[in-house]
Amino acid sequence: MNSTTITPTVTVPDAAAPALGDKDFAAPTGRASGVGTGGLEVSALDRGSRLEQMRAGTLGSIHSWELVTAVDGPGTRMTVFFAGCPLRCLYCHNPDTLKMKNGESVTSEELLHRIKRYKAVFNATGGGLTISGGEVLMQPAFAATILAGAKELGIHTTIDTSGFLGSACTDAMLENIDLVLLDVKSGNPETYKKVTGRELQPTLDFGRRLADKDVEIWIRFVLVPGLTDDPANIETIADYAASLSSVTRVEVLAFHQMGRDKWASLGMKYELEDTLPPTAEEVERVRDQFRARGLTVY
Numbered sequence: 471m472n473s474t475t476i477t478p479t480v481t482v483p484d485a486a487a488p489a490l491g492d493k494d495f496a497a498p499t500g501r502a503s504g505v506g507t508g509g510l511e512v513s514a515l516d517r518g519s520r521l522e523q524m525r526a527g528t529l530g531s532i533h534s535w536e537l538v539t540a541v542d543g544p545g546t547r548m549t550v551f552f553a554g555c556p557l558r559c560l561y562c563h564n565p566d567t568l569k570m571k572n573g574e575s576v577t578s579e580e581l582l583h584r585i586k587r588y589k590a591v592f593n594a595t596g597g598g599l600t601i602s603g604g605e606v607l608m609q610p611a612f613a614a615t616i617l618a619g620a621k622e623l624g625i626h627t628t629i630d631t632s633g634f635l636g637s638a639c640t641d642a643m644l645e646n647i648d649l650v651l652l653d654v655k656s657g658n659p660e661t662y663k664k665v666t667g668r669e670l671q672p673t674l675d676f677g678r679r680l681a682d683k684d685v686e687i688w689i690r691f692v693l694v695p696g697l698t699d700d701p702a703n704i705e706t707i708a709d710y711a712a713s714l715s716s717v718t719r720v721e722v723l724a725f726h727q728m729g730r731d732k733w734a735s736l737g738m739k740y741e742l743e744d745t746l747p748p749t750a751e752e753v754e755r756v757r758d759q760f761r762a763r764g765l766t767v768y
């Protein structure tokens with residue numbers, strides 16, 4: 471996942487939905503994750519059965535879910551945060567989503583049942599389902615089942631992904647995805663490695679494939695002073711974004727420190743302790759770099 475500086479409107483439609491607390495803020499790692507799996511029945515299975523069902527795509531590991539407006543895609547969305555991520559972004563605001571084993575086991579039937587309940591809300595607002603994380607493509611079989619199920623229900627679908635595991639996204643899955651929020655964390659491979667611990671190329675390849683298949687893309691970029699803000703780095707991302715014919719929006723997301731405490735509570739070393747958020751002028755400078763390519767920028 472990545473982040474947004476747009477403050478979401480959170481809608482809690484019934485008593486079974488999770489109450490939102492400190493995660494109800496715009497975070498540089500994407501929407502900060504929801505507060506839990508409230509309202510979803512959790513499956514208790516032995517390890518063997520769990521793995522078998524996960525491979526079959528009928529069981530997933532879910533960190534949380536929530537209903538939001540103005541983030542994670544158009545309209546009001548049910549955003550489901552899958553557990554597990556292969557990246558280790560220095561600015562991750564959801565380090566509690568990084569391990570798949572820390573999620574709750576939820577069946578595809580249960581999750582789709584919950585998604586279906588909000589169809590009228592989605593229809594009224596032009597919204598839909600967004601699968602985020604963690605990393606949605608850590609659980610490709612489950613993601614495929616949920617996306618196909620949502621499309622069968624006539625619901626708009628979005629995934630929020632770093633693209634690092636893009637090769638796990640089959641062409642059949644792509645047919646069930648209306649929009650990809652592609653988190654491009656750097657245009658410079660060395661900086662990408664420093665930020666995420668991984669290689670940049672799979673993300674670039676995935677974006678190219680999406681454009682070739684004409685799947686709509688919103689590029690998301692987190693501006694972190696002293697880490698990702700080199701103008702040459704931004705130029706590279708802007709050139710890349712402009713080269714993808716299906717990019718309809720770029721979101722420049724300002725780093726902030728609201729996720730810092732999670733790192734400490736998980737006993738993880740947080741390396742951006744002293745990093746300040748970018749100024750409004752810095753954010754505008756970066757947005758202008760994208761606008762200079764004729765891109766629509768938020």
Ligand code: SF4
Nearest residue numbers: 471499555559562604
């Ligand atoms: S580590 Fe994973 S969940 Fe955290 S910001 Fe990076 S891609 Fe997103």
